[in-house]
Amino acid sequence: MLAKVIIYAYTQRIYSSRQMAKAVRENIPFMWLTGRQRPDFRTLNRFRSQRMKSVLETVFTAVLQFLADEKYIFLEHYFVGGTKIEANANRYTFVLGKAVSKHKVKLQEKVHALFADIEAAEEQEEQENPDKDLPELGTASK
Structure with a gap:
């Protein structure tokens, strides 16, 4: 269940374990994925950093590649921070095996x-909010 939540959160550009925990409490698609369970940010972060660290990049890359192949997403618009994957605007759009492997290498990079x-953002967030969760919508911060 946690793996599905993390992969789905990444596809929604939610990368922080605190933001994922908040989404599980507030957003219906996240509630459905968890079966209405409410893992806290510590559980999500521990699962991500200890149990899935070695395979998460591979799985996320495969999911992105599948979604791009099926035309559900366009990778040139997906990455944040000014990073983009080149789009092929040529009217002669045939794909060679070399181009496909080059595209996959770029995606992996x-x-x-x-x-x-x-990982850097998660560490910074932990320093700013040590041992605190993000407030839910409709709750007053004190």
């Missing part, structure tokens, strides 16, 4: 850079 940014 971009995902690797994204995961490095996610």
Whole structure:
């Protein structure tokens, strides 16, 4: 269940474990994925950093590649921070095996850079909000 939540959160550009935990409490698609369970940010972060660290990049890359192949997403618009994958605007759009492998290598590089940014952002967020969760919508902060 947690793997599905993390992969779905990444596709929605939610990278922080605190933001994922908040989404699980507030957003219907996340509630459905978790079966209305409410894992906290510590659980999500521990699962992501200890149990899935070695395979998460590979799985996320495969999901992105599948969604792009099926034309559900366009990778040139997906990555944040000014990173883009080149779009082929040529009217002669045939794909060679070399181009496909080059595209996959670029995608893997971009995902690797994204995961490095996610890890840095997670560390910064932990320093700013040590042991605190994000407030839910409709709750007053004190």
